[in-house]
Amino acid sequence: MSSGHLALTAYSLRSQAMPIGVASPNREWMSATDHRFANRCLPLLLANQSGWVIHNSVSFQANWTGGADKKSLVITYDKSGLAPSASSHFGSGVITWDIPYLFRTPSGYNLLVRGPANCPKDGVCALEGVVETDWTAATFTMNWKITRPFMDVSFEEGEPICMIVPQRRGELEEFQPELRSLKSNPEEMRRCKAFADSRRAFLEQLPYLGPSDAKWQKNYFRGCDVESDTPSPDHQTRLHLREFEMPDRDGHECQPECSRQTTKTSSHLVVQ
Numbered sequence: 469m470s471s472g473h474l475a476l477t478a479y480s481l482r483s484q485a486m487p488i489g490v491a492s493p494n495r496e497w498m499s500a501t502d503h504r505f506a507n508r509c510l511p512l513l514l515a516n517q518s519g520w521v522i523h524n525s526v527s528f529q530a531n532w533t534g535g536a537d538k539k540s541l542v543i544t545y546d547k548s549g550l551a552p553s554a555s556s557h558f559g560s561g562v563i564t565w566d567i568p569y570l571f572r573t574p575s576g577y578n579l580l581v582r583g584p585a586n587c588p589k590d591g592v593c594a595l596e597g598v599v600e601t602d603w604t605a606a607t608f609t610m611n612w613k614i615t616r617p618f619m620d621v622s623f624e625e626g627e628p629i630c631m632i633v634p635q636r637r638g639e640l641e642e643f644q645p646e647l648r649s650l651k652s653n654p655e656e657m658r659r660c661k662a663f664a665d666s667r668r669a670f671l672e673q674l675p676y677l678g679p680s681d682a683k684w685q686k687n688y689f690r691g692c693d694v695e696s697d698t699p700s701p702d703h704q705t706r707l708h709l710r711e712f713e714m715p716d717r718d719g720h721e722c723q724p725e726c727s728r729q730t731t732k733t734s735s736h737l738v739v740q
Contacts, residue, residue, distance in 0.1 A: 474577070476634060478712060479570040481607065486553065486568055487523040490709045491516060491631060495586055503683070510689050510705060515585045521628035522567060522610070522664035526553040530592075532561035534617035541614070546625075554616040554623070563621075566628060571601045573634055580633040581608060591616040594629075600637065606612065630730070647678040659693065 478488060493516045498506035506512060529547040534540065541556035541563070557564035571579055579601045584593020595611040610630040614621055624630060650657045670685050677683060687694050691703025 472635070474574050474664040475572070477572040479572070481568045481570065486525045487567070487626070488520060488712055489523075490570070490711055491521045491584065491628070493517045494635050494704065497588070498586070502547045505684070507690065508684050512586055514576055514704065515705060517709065518585060519710065520563075520712070521584055522565075522569075522628045522630040522632070524553055524565070524623045524625060524629045526621055527625040528552075528554060530554070530623070531619065532565050532612065532614040532617050532619045534561070536560050536703070538588040540574050558611070561617070562595070563614065563623075565610040567608055567610055567630065569633070570605070571599075572673050574602045575602050577602055577639075578635050578637050579608060582626040582631050583612070583632065584631045585700075589621070591619045592621045598635070659695070664696050 493513045495506075495512075495516060496508075498504070499514065501507075528543050529546075530541060530543045532541045536559050538556040538559045540559065541561055542554070542556060543550065543556065543563070554563050554564070554565050567581075573579060579599045580596065581599055582596040589612075592612050592614045595613055597608065599608050612629070650660060666687075668687070674683065689705065691699035692707075
């Protein structure tokens with residue numbers, strides 16, 4: 469493992485595991501917005517990429533009658549003879565996937581296990597959990613809660629259903645939150661007012677812009693303040709996460725069959 473890299477290992481529990489790969493920045497609903505405006509929102513784009521996703525392996529429909537028992541959730545698969553990828557394990561309309569990997573993170577790191585970022589789905593909501601993957605030998609499940617009884621909810625083959633995000637344990641607790649009046653910091657107040665004035669002026673002229681005019685302010689996307697054209701030195705417009713890769717018998721690395729993403733050379737993200 470290269471110096472300075474953090475290891476993230478996924479031990480596969482079966483030969484035909486659920487596909488796993490780097491999260492995509494693209495969302496169909498964002499591209500379908502007027503003039504693709506949602507794709508100009510850099511915070512959305514970065515959140516979309518902030519982790520690795522696990523994909524559903526078998527298409528199915530789920531319908532919940534509203535009860536608390538396991539039988540109140542009925543899952544119907546599109547193809548017969550395939551191993552089920554999801555089940556009614558907890559009841560109460562919760563769809564459960566047994567994630568077929570044992571994850572290992574460096575000492576002091578958890579995994580935030582959540583639904584894919586900015587992927588709304590009608591009638592069902594992804595549940596989140598935090599797992600201490602630096603020591604436990606237990607695997608975890610991914611769960612979605614149906615919110616609307618008597619409605620068919622579909623999950624397609626290849627659809628991302630789980631996003632994993634490493635987090636340093638205890639880091640949130642190191643922050644000391646403070647609430648202050650903006651007037652207490654004249655410089656920040658001046659800069660904030662400059663941004664607000666610039667934004668207001670842009671919105672006022674927006675209805676009068678022609679077809680060839682820029683219809684959005686690119687300051688934040690470029691990492692620039694409204695008072696400067698010099699980008700912030702640490703500004704990001706795209707994340708470059710490494711793919712999970714599998715060592716071959718000779719110790720070299722090869723792309724696992726379960727990954728559906730573009731291969732990137734790496735020595736510290738491994739599927740075994």
